[in-house]
Amino acid sequence: MKRILLPTDFSENSLNAIHYALTFFKGIPCEFCFLNIQKPSEYVTGEIYTSSPTESTIYDSVAKDHKEKLNELVLRYEKEYEQQPFTFDSIFDFDVFVDAIQQVVNTRSIELIIMGTNGATDAAEVLFGSNTLKVIRNVNCPILAIPEGFQYQQFASVLFTYKKEDEFHPDALKPLGDLINGKTVSLEVLCVDNHKELPKSDVLNLFSEVNYHEVDGVPTPEAINSYEQLLPVDMHTIFVKPKSFFQRIFSGSDVPKISYESKVPLLVLK
Known part of the structure; x- marks a missing residue:
């Protein structure tokens, strides 16, 4: 059974990459793992790990919200692809994006990462989506990057x-x-x-x-x-x-x- 990691931020772009992956591997036994990563500094100071009451509340609230969204994804695709030899799991993590992905790759023996791209923006280093580019450069695992809006098609x-x-x-x-x-x-x-x-x-x-x-x-x-x-x-x-x-x-x-x-x-x- 193939083990495939699907990072997601719940955007249309990442959901499109998920749909591409599930369509591509129809009929093939696969374990799909949805991964959502949040950067601690986006919500609290670098002192998040001191576990003060306020910071703990913020952490718990963000974690709860994103875990619920991940569970919804799992339930949605379990129902939509119930006739396929697929299993679904999800992970939420507060961490640096690349570090979190590499950790899951190692602990889950991931064989392939499939993720979307963001296309061009005015920001430096976001030509291919900053997170996708960082994964390409730094994570030791094959990556299949799906262009924004690209629909699965039989390829020759x-x-x-x-x-x-x-x-x-x-x-x-x-x-x-x-x-x-x-x-x-x-x-x-x-x-x-x-x-x-x-x-x-x-x-x-x-x-x-x-x-x-x-x-x-x-x-x-x-x-x-x-x-x-x-x-x-x-x-x-x-x-x-x-x-x-x-x-x-x-x-x-x-x-x-x-x-x-x-x-x-x-x-x-x-």
């Missing part, structure tokens, strides 16, 4: 952007294989400044065909956008290597721009 082709600096074990492709197994899907590999094939893996045998396309001297985001305009795809896959603290601070990354400009679901492999 997957784009894999394969950059020169990408180095990974063939096992990193397994989440991709789990998603397309049993479907007739082609894999379009976009090699950006890269003239090598993907590591040999049984996952590649699951695709109806694997085609390689090479492009040199073009920034990765522009290469991806150009390709998607010429040959539309139904899902985009990239590999993101976990970076050290210093690398995250002192080196740039195409991930935010790639993520935001992806018009189709984006699978981030680790």
Whole structure:
């Protein structure tokens, strides 16, 4: 049984991602865990953990409200998908967003995180939804990010952007294989400044065909956008290597721009 984490803030965007996930995995035994996270500083001072009467009351009130909303989600989807081999659970946490997600990933042996994106706003670092971007950068688990308003549809082709600096074990492709197994899907590999094939893996045998396309001297985001305009795809896959603290601070990354400009679901492999 697959174990899938569905972070939610109860917004239309996050509910759309949940609907996508439940539709995508119809017929497949899955354990879905809804997770709602609240940042303590949004409600009280950093002294929330001193357990003074006032702060305790605020904490309890916020926790009660959000737990009730989570329970409503569980009951709603248990009824709506009662004919499916699904189980539902929920967790509420007062914590830093990324820390809370990583903790659940570890304790629940989560195999995939599915969450929505927010699209562009005027705020810095919110191009792809600040929380989604933080999860992509910092949580050690594959992530499937669903663009705002994107509706599930049968897909026939997957784009894999394969950059020169990408180095990974063939096992990193397994989440991709789990998603397309049993479907007739082609894999379009976009090699950006890269003239090598993907590591040999049984996952590649699951695709109806694997085609390689090479492009040199073009920034990765522009290469991806150009390709998607010429040959539309139904899902985009990239590999993101976990970076050290210093690398995250002192080196740039195409991930935010790639993520935001992806018009189709984006699978981030680790």
